Amino acid sequence: MKNLTTIGRILFALPFAIFGLNHFLFLNFYIGNYSSFIPLGPYTIMLTGVFMIMASISIIINKYIELSTILLALLLFIFIVTIHIPGLFHAEKFQVALIELFKDTSLMGGALLISGMVREKKSSEQ
Numbered sequence: 001m002k003n004l005t006t007i008g009r010i011l012f013a014l015p016f017a018i019f020g021l022n023h024f025l026f027l028n029f030y031i032g033n034y035s036s037f038i039p040l041g042p043y044t045i046m047l048t049g050v051f052m053i054m055a056s057i058s059i060i061i062n063k064y065i066e067l068s069t070i071l072l073a074l075l076l077f078i079f080i081v082t083i084h085i086p087g088l089f090h091a092e093k094f095q096v097a098l099i100e101l102f103k104d105t106s107l108m109g110g111a112l113l114i115s116g117m118v119r120e121k122k123s124s125e126q
Contacts, residue, residue: 013059023049069115
């Protein structure tokens with residue numbers, strides 16, 4: 001069972017490293033699509049990339065995992081509220097916004113699940 005949770009935790013974290021790198025590699029794409037309503041535009045986009053990479057590393061190496069997953073869930077919630085829900089009100093973006101909304105909602109649930117598992121494990125060891 002421990003091997004399954006370790007593999008699951010790593011598989012959960014790896015895409016966030018790639019998502020974070022994408023914030024740097026495809027910065028112009030993000031600036032073109034999101035900078036109009038994001039404070040500090042490119043700097044916020046790069047900062048969220050750093051946050052995702054740091055969370056991914058933390059989850060993979062199993063250090064500060066509870067804090068990292070809670071903060072990651074909060075970041076995903078901010079994406080949902082500020083990007084995906086407003087995107088639902090634009091006919092040309094509706095389908096993509098809906099897919100992204102469901103993706104980030106499920107990832108937020110996964111982050112909270114991992115955080116809860118870590119918290120339960122800590123409390124059972126005490």
